[in-house]
Amino acid sequence: MSDRLKGKRAFVTAASAGIGRACAIAFARQGASVFATDIDENGLATLKNEGITDTARLDARDTAAVNAIADKVGRVDILLNAAGFVHHGTILDCTDEDWDFSFDLNAKSMHRTIRAFLPKMLEARRGSIVNISSGAGVFKAAPNRYVYSATKAAVAALTRAVAADFVGKGIRCNCICPGTVQTPSMLGRAAAAGPDGLEMFVSRQPMGRLGTPEEIAALAVYLASDESSFTTGVAHAIDGGWTL
Template sequence: MSDRLKGKRAFVTAAAAGIGRASAIAFTREGATVFATDIDEEALASLKSEGIAEVARLDVRDTAAVDAMAARVGKVDVLLNAAGFVHNGTILDCSEADWDFSFDLNVKSMHRILRAFLPAMLTGGGGSIVNIASAAGVTKAAPNRYVYSATKAAVAGLTRAIAVDFIAKGIRCNCICPGTIETPSMLGRAAAAGPGGREMFISRQPMGRLGTAEEIAALALYLASDESAFTTGVAHIIDGGWTL
């Protein structure tokens, strides 16, 4: 432990599993006081043994709940938006309900969180915002990821907009664009694909393996820390060479 986030307060969404969980743990191990949220209260509870300062249920699709949480937590130095959903299919498989749900969870949830937490970050001297986007939609098309890709492209645009609007006010905003990462969500999609589903996902990776949530968390930690103080508005690709 090198205390890279010592004295900082961090707020993390979708912290019960995958990238959000790995990032919350990484932030804690580097000295941050971490507030971890998710709708999965049972999985959240297990984070207490990792030294997380506070865990709480939060539905990022509920504006009133987000506003109340921001008022309760107060000023944070690091904000990690990790909530998201991967819809499978082309435009022909995407109903209006699918479109609305995907944009609500993948994009509007970040809008809610930012609207709620940014004022205190500004009055408190600034901070670092890290949004989880995807290599799919931001730099490359992926088959059967129509609305997912659209949402992640929107996240990259939202990130740059926040960065440029508050660049002189102490706020940095970057997004991370992972390739295929081995998380419970990804393994669920692999299982749904049938026998050999996991191997199919691996076959698309030039490195011959999937990424890990801890590898994404390492980048999130860098972006959260003062080591990246000259970096803002950037979509950081971490995909094992998938977009080459």
């Protein structure tokens, strides 16, 4: 264990799998006290093997639940927002219900958690908020990612707005924009695409490989730590050259 986050308290959403899980584990290994949340309680239970014992089921679409858990947890130094859903299709495949669900989970969930945890951060005059966005929608268009890209562009704009409003009050807010990362969710989409699905995802990465959740978590640790104390309002691409 290193001490890059020693003495800090972190709150993480979507921590049962993928990028959220990797970030929660990386924070803990760097000395932070981590409170991990997700709707998948079985996945949360496995975090105990990684030294994370503070866990709770949380639906990030439930405003009352988010406010209640923020009251329970109290002040945190780090807020990592990773909840999200990848809708497949063009505008012709996106119903009003698809649009509302995607924005509710991918963008409004971050509005909820930031609004809930920010007041105590402001009282302490310190806090780092890290939002998981995407290269898609922020830096580049991707086929069949219509509403997903719209939500992730909204996350980047939300991030800059929070950063600008509280830049002089000890609060930093940044977002991470990954390329294609090998997560359970991504592997499920690859399988659904057919026998050549995984190869298709790999082929669009200039480096010839997928990213790993741990690589994204390494950037999250930097943004959560005091090492990045002069960095705020930035959308950080980590995509293996996909947006070049």
